Structures are given as C-alpha cells and as structure tokens.
Amino acid sequence: MTVELSPNTQVILLLTAPLIGGQRSDASPDLLSPAEYKRLAIYLREKKRQPADLLHADDASRLLHDCSSDIDAERLRRLLGRGFLLSQVIEQWRARAIWVVSRADPDYPRRLKERLREDAPAVIYGCGDRALLDLGGLAVVGSRHVDAAVLEYAASVGQLVARAGRTLVSGGAKGVDQAAMRAALEAGGKACGILADSLERAAMNREHRAPLLAGRLVLISTHDPRAGFNVGNAMQRNKLIYALADAALVANSDLNRGGTWSGAVEQLDKLRFVPIYVRSTGAPSAGLDALLHKGARPWPNPRSIEELERIIEMPIPTISEPSPPDQDLFGQGAPGATTSTPAGTPDIRSTANTTGEKPFAEAEGVNARIAQSQQSNVQPAESLFDTVRASIRQLLVTPMKDNEVAAALGVLPAQAKAWLQRLVDEGMLEKRKRPAVYTLKQSGLFD
Numbered sequence: 001m002t003v004e005l006s007p008n009t010q011v012i013l014l015l016t017a018p019l020i021g022g023q024r025s026d027a028s029p030d031l032l033s034p035a036e037y038k039r040l041a042i043y044l045r046e047k048k049r050q051p052a053d054l055l056h057a058d059d060a061s062r063l064l065h066d067c068s069s070d071i072d073a074e075r076l077r078r079l080l081g082r083g084f085l086l087s088q089v090i091e092q093w094r095a096r097a098i099w100v101v102s103r104a105d106p107d108y109p110r111r112l113k114e115r116l117r118e119d120a121p122a123v124i125y126g127c128g129d130r131a132l133l134d135l136g137g138l139a140v141v142g143s144r145h146v147d148a149a150v151l152e153y154a155a156s157v158g159q160l161v162a163r164a165g166r167t168l169v170s171g172g173a174k175g176v177d178q179a180a181m182r183a184a185l186e187a188g189g190k191a192c193g194i195l196a197d198s199l200e201r202a203a204m205n206r207e208h209r210a211p212l213l214a215g216r217l218v219l220i221s222t223h224d225p226r227a228g229f230n231v232g233n234a235m236q237r238n239k240l241i242y243a244l245a246d247a248a249l250v251a252n253s254d255l256n257r258g259g260t261w262s263g264a265v266e267q268l269d270k271l272r273f274v275p276i277y278v279r280s281t282g283a284p285s286a287g288l289d290a291l292l293h294k295g296a297r298p299w300p301n302p303r304s305i306e307e308l309e310r311i312i313e314m315p316i317p318t319i320s321e322p323s324p325p326d327q328d329l330f331g332q333g334a335p336g337a338t339t340s341t342p343a344g345t346p347d348i349r350s351t352a353n354t355t356g357e358k359p360f361a362e363a364e365g366v367n368a369r370i371a372q373s374q375q376s377n378v379q380p381a382e383s384l385f386d387t388v389r390a391s392i393r394q395l396l397v398t399p400m401k402d403n404e405v406a407a408a409l410g411v412l413p414a415q416a417k418a419w420l421q422r423l424v425d426e427g428m429l430e431k432r433k434r435p436a437v438y439t440l441k442q443s444g445l446f447d
Contacts, residue, residue, distance in 0.1 A: 007052035008104035010086065012037070012122050015051070015079050019089045020226040030075065037122050039070055041103075051104060055080050096203055097212075098127050098225050109133040115243040115273050121222040127203035128211075128218035132192050137167030138312055139245035139274070141238075142176025142252040143260050149282055150176065154251045155183035162189025164305040166312060169245040170194070171237065171259075172202065172219070176251045185211045193219045194241050196234035200225035231259075238263025242273045246312050249299055250278045253287030261287055268294045277311075297408055300398040310397050388419055389428070396429065399437035 005013070013019070015032045032040065044050060047066075054060055054067075054076065064073045093100065101108050102123050111134055112120040138161050140154055158180035161168045168184035171177045172193035181191045191211070195202055199221040202208060211217035222240070223233050238259060242248055248267070253260040267276055268291065278288040280298035292298065302308040388409075395408055406416035420438050423429040429438050 005090065005100060006102070006105055007056060008050055009100060009102040009123070011051040011055050011080065012102045012104065013086060013100070014055075014082050015040075015076070016122055018224050018227070019082065019085050020224045021089050021092050031079065032071065034122065036071060038118060040067060041122070042118070043067060043070065093125075093225065096127070096200055096225070098125055098200065098203060099130065100125055101130065109244070111136070111244050112240065115271075116239065121240070124220050124222055125199055125225050126218060126220040127199065129215040130218055130220075132167060132190055132215075132218040133220070133244055135167045135190070136244070136246040136312075137161065137169050137190075137192070138308075139169040139241050139248040140176065140180035141171055141241060141248065141250055141260050141263065143254055143258060144173055144175035146175050146252045147283070150252050150279075151179040153279060153282060154180040157249060157251070158183030158189070159187045160302065160305070160308055162187035164308050164312075165189070166308070167192055169241055169248075171196070171234075171241050173234075173259075176260075180251075182207070185217060188216075190216045191218075192244055193217070194237050194244065195219060195221040196237045197221070197223060197227055197229040198225075199223075234259050235262055239266065239271060239273075242267050242271065245274050247275050247277065250276065250288065250291060250296065252279065252285055253291060255287040255290055261291075264291055264296065265294065268296060292407070295410070297395065298404070300395070300400075302397060307397050311394075385419075385422075389423065392419065392423060393428065393440065396438060396440050399432065399435075399439040401435070401437050405438065 016034075016037050018031060041051070044053070047063075049057070049063065053063055057063060064076050067073060067076060100123060103113070103120055107130065108120075109124070109130070112124075138157070140157055140161075142150065142154060154176045158168050161180075162184040166189070168181055168189060168191040170181040170191060170193050172181065172195045181193060184191050193202070199219060202219050203212070203225070208217060208219065212219075220240075221227075222237065223230075227233070241263065248264075250260060250264050253264060255261065264276055267273060276291065276296040277299040278291050278296045279285070281301060288296075300307070300311060302311060391409060392405065395405060400408075402417050402420055403413050405420060406413040409416060420429060420431075424431055424438070428441060430441050431438050
C-alpha cells in the first residue's frame with residue numbers, strides 16, 4: 001500500500017509528528033501535544049473548517065491568527081513550514097510499505113472512532129491490511145517476564161483463535177503478547193499488533209514478512225515508525241488494544257504495577273469496551289486474583305471453536321447509557337456511523353464485582369433498567385433477573401461449580417445457588433453430580 005496522504009493528514013503530521021529521519025528532525029519546533037491538537041481540532045470543527053485550511057485556504061493567515069488565543073500563531077507557522085522534511089520521511093515510509101491515516105480520513109479505523117471518539121489518536125502509522133483493524137477478535141495480553149508454562153498457555157489460545165478464523169489482537173510486546181500472536185500466525189490465522197515503538201523495525205522483521213504480504217497481519221502504532229521505546233507510549237496504546245477487540249484475556253499480570261495491570265484496570269474501572277477475562281488455570285497470580293476482585297471473569301477455557309465463538313460474540317448484558325452520535329473532529333460523521341452501536345461492537349460494561357455493591361451494572365444502569373421495566377409493565381425483579389440469567393449463561397460456556405459462579409459474579413454462595421436452581425427449574429441449566437457442576441443444556445439457547 002503506497003503512502004498517499006490527504007491534505008488534512010499532511011497538515012496533522014506537520015503539527016504533531018516528529019518526522020524522524022529527515023534533515024534537522026531534531027531541530028523541529030515544539031510539536032502540538034495530543035491535548036493541544038484536540039483543542040485545535042475542536043476549534044476548527046466549530047468554525048466548520050478542516051486542518052488543511054490552515055495551509056491551503058485563501059484566508060489561511062487569518063485562520064492562524066484566529067487560533068492564536070489558544071496556540072501561538074507563530075508556533076503553528078513554524079510547524080506548518082516543515083513541508084520539505086515531511087516529503088523526505090514520506091519517501092522513507094513508502095520504501096518500507098508503511099501507510100499513514102488520520103482522523104480526517106474516511107478509512108480511519110471505525111472501531112477507534114466509535115469507542116474513543118474525540119480521544120482517538122490523530123494519526124496512525126501502519127503496515128499491512130488495515131481492513132483487519134475493524135474485524136474485532138480476541139485480545140491476549142500479559143506480562144513480558146513469564147515462565148514457559150504461561151507462554152505455552154498464550155500460544156494455545158492463539159492457535160484456537162486462528163482455528164476459529166478470528167483475529168488475534170496483541171500489543172506485540174515480548175512475552176505473552178508475542179507468544180499468542182506468533183502462534184496465531186503460524187497456525188494460518190490473522191493478527192493485529194498495536195505497537196508502542198519501532199514500527200519500522202517490526203515491519204521489516206523477516207518473521208512478519210509472509211503474513212504481511214498475505215494480508216493476515218497488520219501492525220500499527222500511534223508514534224513515528226522510528227520512535228524507540230517509551231513507558232508512557234506503552235501505557236497509552238493499551239486502550240487501543242481493547243478498543244479493537246471484542247473480548248480480552250489477561251494471561252498474566254503483576255499486582256498494582258506494569259502496563260498489563262494498568263490497561264486492564266482502566267478497562268474494568270473506566271472504559272469498559274470489552275469483557276475482561278483472566279487465566280483460570282495453572283500457577284496462581286496475585287495480579288489476576290486482584291483483577292477478578294475488580295470485576296474480571298475467569299476464562300472458561302474453551303476447547304472447541306464453538307465455545308470460543310460464544311465467548312467472543314456474547315456481550316456482557318447490561319443497559320448502556322445512550323451515547324451521542326459519533327462525529328470526527330471536523331463535523332463529519334464517521335463512515336457508517338449511527339447513534340447506536342453496530343452489531344459486533346457493543347458498548348460493553350462489566351457485570352461482576354466482589355464488593356457486594358452494585359452487582360451486574362453501575363447503579364445508574366440498574367435504575368434505568370427498572371424505570372424501563374416499569375414503563376413496560378415488567379416487574380423490576382424480573383428485569384434484574386434477566387441480567388442474571390444472561391450473565392450465568394455466558395459463564396457456563398464451560399461447566400462450573402456453584403462457588404465458582406458465586407466468585408465470578410461477586411455474590412454470596414447461597415445467592416448463586418438460588419439463581420442456579422431457578423435456571424435448572426427453567427430448563428436452561430442442568431446440574432451434574434460427578435463432578436458437581438452446572439452446565440448449559442444442549443437444547444438451550446445456543447442450539
């Protein structure tokens with residue numbers, strides 16, 4: 001894919017990108033920070049203008065002057081004057097098959113616009129088939145320094161994802177990320193690697209050459225293709241991994257530190273793009289136990305393609321707060337954007353916690369559901385149990401004991417037993433004696 005930059009993308013690069021590799025790149029004026037560019041983009045949208053107008057419009061000088069109340073106009077002029085430097089790095093990107101897309105482009109990844117909205121990265125660099133970015137899939141993440149057993153575990157999950165024809169979403173870091181991604185690709189599957197650094201080096205890696213050419217791998221970064229590792233950059237890319245997935249598995253995590261921990265906690269406590277699962281077999285992990293207490297779910301350890309499909313495709317049941325229509329930063333709706341979340345990319349909220357407070361949804365979501373049930377003459381208790389039923393149905397993709405269900409939902413064992421028995425009576429579940437586990441009936445809703 002050649003590097004053909006739209007006028008808007010060229011201007012965004014001039015304002016925000018270091019353009020590493022050209023002459024005097026180290027002498028570039030201060031770049032706009034993500035927050036500064038966001039403010040500028042919002043200002044342009046309000047004026048019904050676009051980034052390219054800062055350079056190409058007849059009244060470009062006037063527009064730069066009008067922006068000076070927030071960002072110094074002379075600073076903007078210096079940044080916009082780096083055209084020759086940009087042309088040099090474009091040639092370097094073209095030689096390495098690296099493409100660039102900005103929020104102003106219609107083929108910017110839809111999932112990032114819909115989930116991150118105005119906080120979606122202004123520019124994305126990539127190599128490979130960008131269509132893979134909107135396929136969803138399973139994100140597999142974990143610590144860099146793990147033992148061989150955890151690496152084998154991650155690889156087995158990657159192989160199953162490939163067999164299911166799903167996409168493996170990864171941070172591309174050493175350890176768990178690379179083990180899962182490599183296994184998926186070696187099994188003939190597809191993968192998205194969201195890198196924190198060194199995109200150019202990864203794109204030229206011999207290991208990646210065949211899947212890139214075959215359209216089974218895409219590598220992206222929000223940082224210059226030659227940029228080295230930076231802890232802050234690694235932390236920032238976590239939300240992109242989850243935003244591009246349908247579900248996520250944390251294979252290993254340190255406790256209260258590290259990128260894996262911070263990214264999972266951010267999802268559980270704030271963003272809630274996807275359901276978060278944690279490894280439920282093998283050596284114990286204090287970090288994974290803590291994530292369970294925060295609302296993550298034990299990984300059901302699917303053995304078949306069908307079981308994995310159920311995990312990836314089934315959203316955590318909840319009532320989401322209505323969200324405003326998705327727009328880019330220049331007054332144009334995202335491609336195919338609607339006011340509701342498209343099928344396959346639900347606005348998911350975590351339903352489990354172990355505090356005993358607000359189980360299955362935030363209090364506001366429960367209140368909204370009760371109000372809705374009252375308007376439709378449905379009893380609030382029945383409406384709430386609909387959520388319980390759907391939660392247990394997803395948990396029991398693989399058989400579980402009643403105390404395991406209680407721990408996953410964050411409720412007392414007696415309460416879990418009562419719910420499970422009701423679902424047995426309804427005919428959705430069956431209770432096996434040896435071992436004493438609950439499982440979905442084969443004639444249930446999955447048939």
